[in-house]
Amino acid sequence: MGENSWIFRNRFKNEPGTALVPPSASPPYDTSEAGERRPFLFLPDTSIALINAENELINPSFNESGLPAPQLTSEQYSKIRKEWDTRNIRAYQIAHDQNGTEQLLVFRPADGPRGWDLLIQMGISTAPLKAIAWRQLTIFISLSLIALGAGLMLYLSILRKTLTPLNQMVKTVEELDAGKLDRRFDTSLGQSEIDRLAESFNGMLERLEASFENEREAREHMQRFIADASHELRTPLTSIHGFLEVLLRGAAEKPEQLNAALGSMLGEAKRMKKLVEDLLILAKLDRTPAVSRSETSLDTLIEEMEPQLRMLAGERKVIFSLAPHIRAMTDRDGIKQVILNLFHNAVQHTDPGLGTIHISLSVLAGNWAELRVKDNGPGITPEHLPHVFERFYRSEVSRVRNRQGGAGLGLAITQSIVEVHGGQIEVDSTPGDGAAFIVKLPILAADAPSH
Structure with a gap:
């Protein structure tokens, strides 16, 4: 270890007061009043000591300006030596010196070729370290509080802008x-x-x-x-x-x-x-509402009903205008009831001797058939038109009931049957010019009439 090794070895073998100056001594050695040259190596808040083989602490004279070295128990020193032997070394030790100063201690063996069995103990006061830690913690907390305050100030308007609409929604829901x-x-x-x-x-x-x-x-x-x-x-x-x-x-x-x-x-x-x-x-x-349907020729169906319709008309004039070969998927009995109800309604509202009822069947664009039943009766006033398909509705209650005994359900039944078939029904009437009930039904196809 050079000159320092020579100093340590001879210092602890000679009698106290013997000068430890190697032949080649040169600064940094300090000469005291007695002419002894001492090294000046450590700061005032540090300590250094040597632990011999008997686990006795030896405080070297060149550390007189520093802190006194804390002394641990023999068992602790033995444990530290074993840790170094097994390379399972603790990072540090905390101990108090004779003045009560807390120090952070580290250890290192100092063996050499001349049979040294020393353990170097170096310590430093924990007060400056704690001061640095507390200062850093204070700075961190201060910066955190400043960041939190700045964040609240920055996002307060955003939070208010977000929460105000939600509060309005909650108020509306409560109402x-x-x-x-x-x-x-x-x-x-x-x-x-x-x-x-x-x-x-x-x-x-x-x-x-x-x-x-x-x-x-x-x-x-x-x-x-x-x-x-x-x-x-x-x-x-x-x-x-x-x-x-x-x-x-x-x-x-x-x-x-x-x-x-x-x-x-x-x-x-x-x-x-x-x-x-x-x-x-x-x-x-x-x-x-589901009905059993089969392929039906609408014009043939109306032609089959012609004798029955003419008998119901009595002396009234009945005109048929039927486009041929119009086929649709329908419930035959349901469509017959639709025709019968509309024809019976026309009979009720036409004069027995001068009445005329016109039944027409034609094809519309998009594979739709139009069935129209028109009479020359008094017609329906505008205020009654929106209600003609309502159940039990009659525009002329006493006249219809006393003469025919109707209950106002025929047109409601007709509308339900037409809607079940996926069709539409409407009424077109002008007071004094009769009424026309128009039924539109989806069809399969309409063959072109032969010439």
């Missing part, structure tokens, strides 16, 4: 109920995600509003339907009940009154039977 479904969210808040959410809520509210409206209309329609059906059934039952009372009072013994009463009761019973049958047809169409 919604079954009677206020017309409220809508603002979709121009400037944030794409919130705008899309508002659009989704608006779509949901529109569907809910439509659902509630349909339910309300269906409930009102059902209530009106029940009231009308009850009224229609009550009328013939009241008539039959009155005729029975008359018969019980003695009219049964008079043939003329008996026959009149029985005839009237038979007529009321037929009307009530027809009403119940129409109600059953409507219930069936509402419950199971």
Whole structure:
């Protein structure tokens, strides 16, 4: 180890006070008043010591200006030597010197060719290290707080801009109920995600509003339907009940009154039977709208019904204008009932002697057939046109009921049958110029007429 090794070896072999100056000594050695030359190697907050083979601490004289070296137990020193032998070395040790100063100690063996068995112990005060650590921690916390404050100040406006629309949406949702479904969210808040959410809520509210409206209309329609059906059934039952009372009072013994009463009761019973049958047809169409279809020639079907229709018309003039070879997938009985109901409605509203009913069948573009039943009756006023297909609706209630006994279900049944076939029905009428009911049905094909 050169001159330093010579100093360490001779210092601990000679008597105290012996000068340890090697023959070639030169600075950095300091000469004391006694003429002894000492090295000046360490700072005031450091310590150095040597541990001999007996684990005794030797404090060298050149460390007098530094800190006193802490002394560990013999067991600790032995453990440190074993760690060095096995290369399982701890990084450091913390100990206190005789003045109570906490030091960070590190160790290194100092063996050599002359049989040294020393352990070098070097220490440094932990106070400066702790001061540096606390200073760094303080700087880190301060910078973190500054960054947090700057972030809050920077994003406060963004947070407010984001949360304000959400608060408005929450307030709107709280105000919604079954009677206020017309409220809508603002979709121009400037944030794409919130705008899309508002659009989704608006779509949901529109569907809910439509659902509630349909339910309300269906409930009102059902209530009106029940009231009308009850009224229609009550009328013939009241008539039959009155005729029975008359018969019980003695009219049964008079043939003329008996026959009149029985005839009237038979007529009321037929009307009530027809009403119940129409109600059953409507219930069936509402419950199971699917029908069994087969390929049908529409013009041939109407031609087969011609004798029956002319008989129903009586003295009225009936005109047929049918395009040939029009085929469609239909329920034959259903289409017959459609034609019969429309023709019967025309008969009801035309003069028995001067009435004219025109039935036409033609082909429209896009494989559609148009069936038109037109009469020359008084027509339908504009205020009644939107309601002609409603159940139990009659524009001239007393005249139709007293003369024909209708209940206002024929056109409603006709509309249901046409819609089941995927078709459409509409009415075109001008007061004083009759009415035309137009049925459009999808067809398979229409062959060109032969010449």
